[in-house]
Amino acid sequence: MIRKLCLIAATVLLSVAVSVCADKPSEVANAEQIIDKMTALEAANVKNIERYTPLVETYVQTYTTDKETGRAPHGDQWFLGRVSFKGRISNDIFVDQAEAKKATVSHKMFHRVASLSPVGRTWEPSGFAQMAIIDKDGFNRQHYDFTFVKREYLGTVRCLVFDVMPKSKSGIGRFRGRIYVEDHDYNIVRFNGLFVRPKEHTAYAHFDSWRVNVKGGQWLPAYIYGEESSIDLDGKKLAFKSQTRLWGYSASLRRSPESKSAEFTAVLVDDSITDQSGSNSGPLSPLGSERAFERQAENNVLEKLEDAGLLAPPNEVDKVLQTVTNNLIFTNELIIEPEVRCRVLLTSPIESLTVGHTIIISRGLLDVLPDEASLAAVLAHELSHIVLAHEIDTRLAFGDRMLFNESETILHLSMAHTAEEEAAADKQSLELLAKSPYKDKFQTIGLFLKQIHSSHDALPNLTRGRLGNSLVDRLGNIMANAPELKKTDVQQTAALPLGARIDLDPWNNHVELTKAQSVAALNAHEKLPLLITPFYPYLNRVGENSPKSETKPNLGENTKPSDDATPVEESKQIGRGGSE
Ligand SMILES: [Zn+2]
Numbered sequence: 108m109i110r111k112l113c114l115i116a117a118t119v120l121l122s123v124a125v126s127v128c129a130d131k132p133s134e135v136a137n138a139e140q141i142i143d144k145m146t147a148l149e150a151a152n153v154k155n156i157e158r159y160t161p162l163v164e165t166y167v168q169t170y171t172t173d174k175e176t177g178r179a180p181h182g183d184q185w186f187l188g189r190v191s192f193k194g195r196i197s198n199d200i201f202v203d204q205a206e207a208k209k210a211t212v213s214h215k216m217f218h219r220v221a222s223l224s225p226v227g228r229t230w231e232p233s234g235f236a237q238m239a240i241i242d243k244d245g246f247n248r249q250h251y252d253f254t255f256v257k258r259e260y261l262g263t264v265r266c267l268v269f270d271v272m273p274k275s276k277s278g279i280g281r282f283r284g285r286i287y288v289e290d291h292d293y294n295i296v297r298f299n300g301l302f303v304r305p306k307e308h309t310a311y312a313h314f315d316s317w318r319v320n321v322k323g324g325q326w327l328p329a330y331i332y333g334e335e336s337s338i339d340l341d342g343k344k345l346a347f348k349s350q351t352r353l354w355g356y357s358a359s360l361r362r363s364p365e366s367k368s369a370e371f372t373a374v375l376v377d378d379s380i381t382d383q384s385g386s387n388s389g390p391l392s393p394l395g396s397e398r399a400f401e402r403q404a405e406n407n408v409l410e411k412l413e414d415a416g417l418l419a420p421p422n423e424v425d426k427v428l429q430t431v432t433n434n435l436i437f438t439n440e441l442i443i444e445p446e447v448r449c450r451v452l453l454t455s456p457i458e459s460l461t462v463g464h465t466i467i468i469s470r471g472l473l474d475v476l477p478d479e480a481s482l483a484a485v486l487a488h489e490l491s492h493i494v495l496a497h498e499i500d501t502r503l504a505f506g507d508r509m510l511f512n513e514s515e516t517i518l519h520l521s522m523a524h525t526a527e528e529e530a531a532a533d534k535q536s537l538e539l540l541a542k543s544p545y546k547d548k549f550q551t552i553g554l555f556l557k558q559i560h561s562s563h564d565a566l567p568n569l570t571r572g573r574l575g576n577s578l579v580d581r582l583g584n585i586m587a588n589a590p591e592l593k594k595t596d597v598q599q600t601a602a603l604p605l606g607a608r609i610d611l612d613p614w615n616n617h618v619e620l621t622k623a624q625s626v627a628a629l630n631a632h633e634k635l636p637l638l639i640t641p642f643y644p645y646l647n648r649v650g651e652n653s654p655k656s657e658t659k660p661n662l663g664e665n666t667k668p669s670d671d672a673t674p675v676e677e678s679k680q681i682g683r684g685g686s687e
Contacts, residue, residue, distance in 0.1 A: 139248070141293060143247075144293050146246050148293055152295070152325075153243055156192050156239070156327060159356045161189070162187065162188070163187075163189070163190045165186045165232055166184070166568075166569065168569075168638065169181060169347045170346050170347065177632035178635075178638065180562075180638065183568045184230050185568040189359070239328030239353065242282050245277070251272060251277070251281070252273075253269045253270070255268075256268040261646045264646040265290050266288055266289055266290060267288045269285070270285055271284060271285065273303060280303075280311075281302065282302055287299075296317070297315070297317050298316050300314075301313045312333050314332065314333045315641060316331045317329055320646070320647065321649060322649065329352065329354070329613040330352060330353075331351040331352075331353075333349035350605065353613055355616055356613055358414075401463055405465055411516065412452070417453055417454065418452055419451040419452075419453055420616060420617060423620075424618050425450055434543060435483060439539050439542050443493060447464050447466060448466070449465070449468070450465055451467070451609070452468065453618070455474075456571060457472045457570055457577065457637075459485050459489050459576070471605060473608050475604070475636070475637055477554075477602055477603060488581060491535035492528065494535060523575055523576050524576055529580075549588070549589075550589055553582070553588060553589025554592070556578060556582055557601065558602040559578045559581075559637075560578075563577075569637060596631075597628045597630060600634075602637055603635075604640045605637065605638065608620060609621060623645070
């Protein structure tokens with residue numbers, strides 16, 4: 108009876124909503140029709156999503172409550188893999204170890220952190236990936252009650268908001284919560300709630316799952332935020348927050364067996380390929396050959412990383428990194444051949460590396476950088492590896508050595524340096540910084556490194572390098588002389604939360620500096636250095652303009668620049684994120 112009343116109310120409201128927004132004004136649908144349209148489209152969208160095998164990264168932080176700062180992290184987990192939504196994917200976010208060993212899920216990991224959760228079970232990565240789909244085979248009026256709530260804009264996309272309840276006896280693992288349905292075609296663009304009625308000894312978590320509009324009008328899963336402040340596992344309580352990101356959709360189509368064989372039979376002579384060797388003056392000298400061979404090894408690694416979806420294609424963020432690198436190169440009068448390039452690794456762990464003459468910085472590291480000087484310190488360290496000729500392994504210039512499975516990418520392409528090389532690069536980078544526009548910023552650089560160092564025990568998986576070296580023990584002298592970390596001082600921004608700077612396009616892996624306005628922390632609970640926060644992407648439809656990105660102040664403004672600390676060239680667009 109109650110449901111009937113709800114539906115009548117929804118019908119009245121929606122008649123108004125739809126008569127305003129439908130493409131054909133004459134088309135006045137009622138609630139049932141809209142719900143049927145939306146659920147039918149969702150079933151079709153799930154079929155569409157099954158065509159792809161995107162990369163999925165889940166990063167989890169466990170925490171206890173802290174009187175001063177609100178949240179004290181005391182552990183973390185990081186998973187990276189490729190997910191297929193075909194077949195069964197577990198709802199559970201925890202599994203028994205015996206279950207985990209069965210490896211029944213189609214969630215192939217690049218790297219799986221095998222440590223136990225605090226309650227003696229392993230985290231189940233596919234449990235987080237599952238939060239990308241509401242209900243694979245039963246999202247309809249047969250299994251659920253829908254109640255229209257309101258209309259609301261998410262970004263530029265106007266949505267109809269419904270509360271969704273599974274009917275009694277509709278089975279285990281159904282969704283309960285709120286859904287946001289865009290009002291052109293009735294695609295679900297966000298759903299927020301949890302799966303209910305778990306099996307015994309399993310745990311489900313609350314989540315907020317977002318889809319973004321990509322090529323061809325598709326809405327594909329991109330961001331999932333998870334949170335539980337007191338999840339009960341066999342009588343033990345656990346608090347955690349998680350961020351799951353999906354990307355690499357477009358490239359995953361090319362990886363399918365059908366398209367791979369098609370690609371092979373369609374090898375043609377392509378006239379548009381230009382000479383990339385950079386030498387148009389005939390044969391190479393012995394030294395020229397040496398450099399070309401090293402560049403070959405470098406390019407092999409970059410191609411492999413990009414092909415695996417780990418490296419962003421060349422983009423605008425690279426140019427910002429390039430500008431700061433050039434500041435270091437010019438002021439130190441360095442001559443480096445071939446020229447230094449910069450790229451972005453798409454993963455969250457805070458790390459940087461050098462592949463030949465290419466400096467690579469992870470998205471997670473870029474996110475948490477408080478200012479331009481700290482970025483310069485990271486770049487100076489990597490530039491030092493280049494200056495000191497810590498050369499790339501030229502074995503990688505041979506094609507056969509690049510033939511390995513995607514799942515072994517991280518294993519084969521680790522570019523971590525030895526402890527001696529790290530120490531030498533630290534020493535060299537101090538010299539580079541001392542002659543650079545950042546020479547008066549050692550205090551803020553030290554503060555940032557101190558934050559990374561002091562977070563290592565609580566967040567070992569975030570602060571550990573996977574392909575390169577971590578920043579945990581970098582520039583010990585500068586760290587030692589830096590000011591004290593003040594957990595509760597909102598004026599001090601040692602590092603930003605994850606996700607503070609970089610937006611990632613899940614379709615083509617392009618990254619850009621976020622257009623989100625920075626907001627000043629008002630109290631200690633809002634400082635959140637290196638911590639997980641909920642996602643709030645600015646949704647818009649492909650082809651529609653996103654909000655104009657204002658010219659942002661350069662990264663250096665977080666600290667007061669002294670007169671002679673003006674960079675040679677300002678790195679455009681990197682806004683400071685932390686405090687205003
Ligand atoms: Zn290094």
